[in-house]
Amino acid sequence: xxxxxxxxxxxxxxxxxxxxxxxxxxxxxxxxxxxxxxxxxxxxxxxxxxxxxxxxxxxxxxxxxxxxxxxxxxxxxxxxxxxxxxxxxxxxxxxxxxxxxxxxxxxxxxxxxxxxxxxxxxxxxxxxxxxxxxxxxxxxxxxxxxxxxxxxxxxxxxxxxxxxxxxxxxxxxxxxxxxxxxxxxxxxxxxxxxxxxxxxxxxxxxxxxxxxxxxxxxxxxxxxxxxxxxxxxxxxxxxxxxxxxxxxxxxxxxxxxxxxxxxxxxxxxxxxxxxxxxxxxxxxxxxxxxxxxxxxxxxxxxxxxxxxxxxxxxxxxxxxxxxxxxxxxxxxxxxxxxxxxxxxxxxxxxxxxxxxxxxxxxxxxxxxxxxxxxxxxxxxxxxxxxxxxxxxxxxxxxxxxxxxxxxxxxxxxxxxxxxxxxxxxxxxxxxxxxxxxxxxxxxxxxxxxxxxxxxxxxxxxxxxxxxxxxxxxxxxxxxxxxxxxxxxxxxxxxxxxxxxxxxxxxxxxxxxxxxxxxxxxxxxxxxxxxxxxxxxxxxxxxxxxxxxxxxxxxxxxxxxxxxxxxxxxxxxxx
Ligand SMILES: [Zn+2]
Numbered sequence: 317x318x319x320x321x322x323x324x325x326x327x328x329x330x331x332x333x334x335x336x337x338x339x340x341x342x343x344x345x346x347x348x349x350x351x352x353x354x355x356x357x358x359x360x361x362x363x364x365x366x367x368x369x370x371x372x373x374x375x376x377x378x379x380x381x382x383x384x385x386x387x388x389x390x391x392x393x394x395x396x397x398x399x400x401x402x403x404x405x406x407x408x409x410x411x412x413x414x415x416x417x418x419x420x421x422x423x424x425x426x427x428x429x430x431x432x433x434x435x436x437x438x439x440x441x442x443x444x445x446x447x448x449x450x451x452x453x454x455x456x457x458x459x460x461x462x463x464x465x466x467x468x469x470x471x472x473x474x475x476x477x478x479x480x481x482x483x484x485x486x487x488x489x490x491x492x493x494x495x496x497x498x499x500x501x502x503x504x505x506x507x508x509x510x511x512x513x514x515x516x517x518x519x520x521x522x523x524x525x526x527x528x529x530x531x532x533x534x535x536x537x538x539x540x541x542x543x544x545x546x547x548x549x550x551x552x553x554x555x556x557x558x559x560x561x562x563x564x565x566x567x568x569x570x571x572x573x574x575x576x577x578x579x580x581x582x583x584x585x586x587x588x589x590x591x592x593x594x595x596x597x598x599x600x601x602x603x604x605x606x607x608x609x610x611x612x613x614x615x616x617x618x619x620x621x622x623x624x625x626x627x628x629x630x631x632x633x634x635x636x637x638x639x640x641x642x643x644x645x646x647x648x649x650x651x652x653x654x655x656x657x658x659x660x661x662x663x664x665x666x667x668x669x670x671x672x673x674x675x676x677x678x679x680x681x682x683x684x685x686x687x688x689x690x691x692x693x694x695x696x697x698x699x700x701x702x703x704x705x706x707x708x709x710x711x712x713x714x715x716x717x718x719x720x721x722x723x724x725x726x727x728x729x730x731x732x733x734x735x736x737x738x739x740x741x742x743x744x745x746x747x748x749x750x751x752x753x754x755x756x757x758x759x760x761x762x763x764x765x766x767x768x769x770x771x772x773x774x775x776x777x778x779x780x781x782x783x784x785x786x787x788x789x790x791x792x793x794x795x796x797x798x799x800x801x802x803x804x805x806x807x808x809x810x811x812x813x814x815x816x817x818x819x820x821x822x823x824x825x826x827x828x829x830x831x832x833x834x835x836x837x838x839x840x841x842x843x844x845x846x847x848x849x850x851x852x853x854x855x856x857x858x859x860x861x862x863x864x865x866x867x868x869x870x871x872x873x874x875x876x877x878x879x880x881x882x883x884x885x886x887x888x889x890x
Pocket of ligand 1: 531532533534535536555556557558559
């Protein structure tokens with residue numbers, strides 16, 4: 317495992333968290349926490365909620381200090397609204413706990429929360445994230461929090477007074493946080509998956525109660541507590557459905573603390589030392605700020621180190637957003653990105669910096685950047701912060717993540733896959749030609765990157781950018797070529813055999829227009845030469861693939877194969 321220079325943001329948070337944990341919970345394992353609401357697809361914005369504590373916990377483990385990463389699944393939260401993609405009949409479930417709502421139609425999962433949690437669990441395993449998941453349904457319904465619930469009810473006036481200090485504060489606006497409209501919209505999406513959006517804090521005309529019962533008749537939380545007795549814990553509530561009941565709260569596990577009380581309760585219960593949160597949780601009056609008061613005053617705990625994390629943006633995903641709806645999930649990203657690459661996008665940026673994840677043509681550039689970094693790290697020329705981000709991306713305290721043994725450029729793999737339509741023997745033949753100095757015994761040494769490229773071609777490359785090699789020569793066009801064009805095509809065919817490699821073909825296709833202009837091969841490019849090269853390439857693309865552009869010509873020629881190139885470019889007059 318690579319050594320981690322202690323120079324990056326992760327190391328600095330680890331220092332801070334270890335120091336804080338030493339003060340407040342000496343001798344106990346350090347707890348880093350994430351909270352996720354499986355109320356809908358858990359997307360790449362929410363992934364920051366997981367990867368930020370993961371990286372810090374991993375750094376602490378690398379130092380040999382016992383540390384646990386917990387993910388609290390907020391699956392006992394209420395079902396807020398029916399997404400447009402789901403039958404409107406699900407509206408009868410609004411207000412029920414997420415684990416009591418049927419999964420969307422066609423799902424193999426037992427309930428709504430499981431349906432959205434399952435793909436994330438698979439993705440986290442692939443990303444090397446070790447954690448202990450805690451279902452809040454399990455915790456509340458088993459009575460694990462009964463003492464904390466009774467304490468919060470007993471201290472309700474104190475809690476109400478703390479909340480009251482913040483209720484009058486003006487609501488922050490996107491502009492005041494320095495967010496663009498796009499970022500604000502993304503942020504809202506992120507919050508929708510983080511358990512905190514728009515929940516009431518427990519205030520009502522009947523008085524303040526931090527506990528919200530789910531109705532025993534209709535299972536929804538459209539309830540109001542009408543009376544509570546601290547001595548006996550006898551609680552009466554009424555529900556919008558008409559049901560009313562009186563229960564003993566010390567034995568009643570059908571309900572939960574409101575979010576702003578629930579979160580600090582769990583900080584104290586689990587002894588959380590580090591838990592980041594999204595922008596809206598850290599503004600004045602937000603749950604992080606209020607929770608910081610409640611955790612100490614009510615639960616006798618300590619507020620964790622809690623940096624705000626910024627926005628995760630997406631680039632080049634017009635197609636994906638229109639076809640699949642919403643922000644992509646980690647599972648979707650892992651379909652086209654190697655796990656270390658995806659980890660790197662998060663490890664290289666401080667939580668306060670925004671992240672951009674690229675899907676369209678931009679993805680190739682991202683892979684190239686990643687490969688260049690790998691090269692610098694291997695050569696020992698990378699900056700210390702780059703080495704840290706790389707080391708955190710490629711390994712955890714448990715060991716290295718799987719890598720592709722022979723890494724060819726992603727763009728090359730995608731082009732060759734596209735041109736050969738994924739035909740395995742052809743793929744192997746062409747990729748050996750493309751990289752003759754690599755040992756490519758089978759396609760397996762190119763995996764998993766090859767499979768990512770294949771999926772990217774299928775899912776992300778627009779139909780108009782797919783390459784279709786002509787099935788037969790364009791006889792009409794060939795016949796209509798002028799003598800200059802014929803000569804230039806003949807020069808290519810004459811040189812083909814000797815130049816059959818990526819480098820050789822590159823020299824050849826750039827060299828033909830020079831020779832046609834009577835220039836030496838080592839001439840500096842002039843505007844005239846560039847124009848001649850452009851029109852020459854366009855001519856070849858039209859004859860080979862029937863349009864003006866395509867994959868890089870040397871790659872394309874290798875992929876098509878010499879025999880077929882000769883057929884498609886068979887000019888008369890030879
Ligand atoms: Zn009811």
